Amino acid sequence: MADLHDSGKNVAAVKVIMYATGWCPYCRRAESLLRDKGVAFDWIDIEDHPGRREEMMRLSGRRTVPQIWIGEQHVGGCDDLFALEQSGQLDAMLSV
Numbered sequence: 001m002a003d004l005h006d007s008g009k010n011v012a013a014v015k016v017i018m019y020a021t022g023w024c025p026y027c028r029r030a031e032s033l034l035r036d037k038g039v040a041f042d043w044i045d046i047e048d049h050p051g052r053r054e055e056m057m058r059l060s061g062r063r064t065v066p067q068i069w070i071g072e073q074h075v076g077g078c079d080d081l082f083a084l085e086q087s088g089q090l091d092a093m094l095s096v
Ligand SMILES: N[C@@H](CCC(=O)N[C@@H](CS)C(=O)NCC(=O)O)C(=O)O
Pocket: 023, 024, 025, 026, 027, 063, 064, 065, 066, 076, 077, 078, 079, 080
């Protein structure tokens, strides 16, 4: 169901999940930041797996992609991920 995107450097102590689509620029931007951090994450393409779109909406209360979880915590979308980076909280959340 989910593809494991392994950047090859660090393995985050927590599971990172991103619901996404292949064409979405916000998804690519978020992916790029996670890759820069060197963490592996599960990429769930909601177009390849339509049932996962409903799952994403139910779990997040949002309809846009990406939607990102770090462990049990719903981070939100790309802007939310970058806000955590800007505030210096992201590394601790990722344990990197
Ligand atoms: N501010 C959001 C923007 C996300 C966004 O607009 N994603 C687009 C795809 S690139 C989307 O899901 N559009 C569908 C919709 O608006 O219903 C973020 O940072 O994640």
